[in-house]
Amino acid sequence: MSADPVIARRPGSSLATLRRIAPYLAPVRRPVAGAVGATLCAQLCGLTIPLVVQRIIDGPFTSGDHRRLPWLISLVAVLGAAEAGLFYARRKLIARPTALVESRMRADLLTHLLRMPVDFHDRWQTGQLLSRAVNDLVTLRKYLAFAALFLVVNTVTLVVGLAVLFTIAPALALVGLCSAAPLLLVSYLYETRYKVVARRAQDQGGDLTTIAEETMLGMRLLKSFGRARVRTRLFREQARCLRDTELHIVRIMAALSTALLVLPELGIAGQLAVGTAGIIHGGLTLGDLVAAIAISTYLRWPTECIGWALSETSTAAAACDRYWELRDSPPSVTDPPHPRTGPLPARGHLRFENVHFRYPGAERPVLRGVDLEVRPGETMALVGATGSGKTTLTALVPRLTDVTSGRVTVDGVDVRDLPLADLRARLGCAFEDAMLSSAGIRENVALGIPGAGEAEIREALRIAAAEEFTDALRPDGLDTRIGEQGLSLSGGQRQRLALARAVLGRPALLVLDDPLSALDLHTEAEVEKALRGVLSDATALVVAHRPNTARMADRVAVLADGRITAVGTHDELLANCPRYRALMAAPEPWEAGGEEAMPR
Numbered sequence: 001m002s003a004d005p006v007i008a009r010r011p012g013s014s015l016a017t018l019r020r021i022a023p024y025l026a027p028v029r030r031p032v033a034g035a036v037g038a039t040l041c042a043q044l045c046g047l048t049i050p051l052v053v054q055r056i057i058d059g060p061f062t063s064g065d066h067r068r069l070p071w072l073i074s075l076v077a078v079l080g081a082a083e084a085g086l087f088y089a090r091r092k093l094i095a096r097p098t099a100l101v102e103s104r105m106r107a108d109l110l111t112h113l114l115r116m117p118v119d120f121h122d123r124w125q126t127g128q129l130l131s132r133a134v135n136d137l138v139t140l141r142k143y144l145a146f147a148a149l150f151l152v153v154n155t156v157t158l159v160v161g162l163a164v165l166f167t168i169a170p171a172l173a174l175v176g177l178c179s180a181a182p183l184l185l186v187s188y189l190y191e192t193r194y195k196v197v198a199r200r201a202q203d204q205g206g207d208l209t210t211i212a213e214e215t216m217l218g219m220r221l222l223k224s225f226g227r228a229r230v231r232t233r234l235f236r237e238q239a240r241c242l243r244d245t246e247l248h249i250v251r252i253m254a255a256l257s258t259a260l261l262v263l264p265e266l267g268i269a270g271q272l273a274v275g276t277a278g279i280i281h282g283g284l285t286l287g288d289l290v291a292a293i294a295i296s297t298y299l300r301w302p303t304e305c306i307g308w309a310l311s312e313t314s315t316a317a318a319a320c321d322r323y324w325e326l327r328d329s330p331p332s333v334t335d336p337p338h339p340r341t342g343p344l345p346a347r348g349h350l351r352f353e354n355v356h357f358r359y360p361g362a363e364r365p366v367l368r369g370v371d372l373e374v375r376p377g378e379t380m381a382l383v384g385a386t387g388s389g390k391t392t393l394t395a396l397v398p399r400l401t402d403v404t405s406g407r408v409t410v411d412g413v414d415v416r417d418l419p420l421a422d423l424r425a426r427l428g429c430a431f432e433d434a435m436l437s438s439a440g441i442r443e444n445v446a447l448g449i450p451g452a453g454e455a456e457i458r459e460a461l462r463i464a465a466a467e468e469f470t471d472a473l474r475p476d477g478l479d480t481r482i483g484e485q486g487l488s489l490s491g492g493q494r495q496r497l498a499l500a501r502a503v504l505g506r507p508a509l510l511v512l513d514d515p516l517s518a519l520d521l522h523t524e525a526e527v528e529k530a531l532r533g534v535l536s537d538a539t540a541l542v543v544a545h546r547p548n549t550a551r552m553a554d555r556v557a558v559l560a561d562g563r564i565t566a567v568g569t570h571d572e573l574l575a576n577c578p579r580y581r582a583l584m585a586a587p588e589p590w591e592a593g594g595e596e597a598m599p600r
């Protein structure tokens, strides 16, 4: 999915968006409040120093009585040391709670993504998901630890500083206020522009991650089709878009910082002019002027920081908005509110009853009233033309997605009424795409039963005719890492591991999507032989493209036009169903290419 539909969404106000993380902040409010308190105290210490300087100038310095001087100078040193110590405390106090917020939000996002149906993942680019789960949450953590904290503290410091200025020299305070007021307007205007561009940069970053990720994963394909140059061009193009947006951000920030620098400087110049006039005409002491200028100079950083923190607020709000876009998509595959327990022991009795299914946004439904029963202990092959909906139908059983209407039952209970853990304990699945992780063989096979013992894993590998090649793996046998997505293995080896994973624990019901598709003839025969053993004491729905697989089944169902149009044994259908005959008659590649093309 491109990021564009997301950009098109109108983001709400930054504050409203950021308020949504309040539940994550609530458990860590104490250390966060401690950090805010420490920072505020540090700033107030800094702000008090000019007042002590005023006392030095107007006291011992003017009167010539130097007895209090050492005390006052020591007080400045103490205030300075306290300021430094309190800033150190801020860092210590804020690091842990913000890291906790980040990790909890990330864990909740992952849990949420795991509850989303497969068509959600088909629609979203992985790069977009990754950049939201990683980059956006890092942005949020940094914002909370620094910008948000200083936004609060510096606003208080500014208000206190101006109040002190008013007590020392109201005229100078007014001049300072006149130079600070336009800053708020400038900051607001820039914040509005910055928000849009910051969001664009984050989305483009996500798109760039997607291209990088697809390039890494599809490296073999790109090289073999000579597409490396085209891919590089695409990557450069996307990187250029991101760079342009980043430069746009720099331009906005440069203009904002210039305004933030110039206006306070003009304010200080104005204070000097008014202050010196005040000293000449009486009503203002030298100490007052020095203190006022020192306070105004001290307040420059909080003022600049507020402008910067406001722009960071926009970036953080955009990151937050992107995060909640994912969290707000309602998870459809969840545990039922009133779960039912399936009968034990599980028998794997599977029924599709008037099942309809339409992908979100698709014009036509893929399934339009599927009725099919797979009796306990029976192996049912599912046959149909490419794109007829076989994979979609099998995905409804483990609830990778849910029916649009109708129902799927396992052992007489609607799969949506079974707790997900119970449903998945009754099932073993293997898909066309073997989907392995970069872990070892053991971890990959035991994915569904993490506590499976060595003997069980070896038995599953034996059934899937995978024991021989897994034993030969070096250096660590079953614990040898198999590369990202198992790419260090052949297609057939990956498929056999996926089969082993499905049969581990001998589930009552097996759902296998074309389990023999990537195997050569010799291995296919081996796996087929082993599979017959498993299928003899389980119920199974097996998507079949080849006659060999269909022949293994007790009965075969033909899926066409979104319905089951025929059910019977392989031989019956060959005799009576022209569509089945046509599907099974599709020549194997070597048949089409004559003897020359036959594998040797």
Ligand SMILES: Nc1ncnc2c1ncn2[C@@H]1O[C@H](COP(=O)(O)OP(=O)(O)OP(=O)(O)O)[C@@H](O)[C@H]1O
Pocket (backbone or CB within 6 Å): 118, 119, 122, 123, 359, 360, 362, 366, 384, 385, 386, 387, 388, 389, 390, 391, 392, 393
């Ligand atoms: N996430 C999706 N969003 C929209 N349409 C989809 C999605 N996934 C699959 N489809 C469409 O649904 C239809 C059925 O797809 P499905 O993969 O179930 O077919 P199939 O019979 O398993 O095909 P094959 O034999 O080639 O594996 C196809 O037209 C496909 O384009």
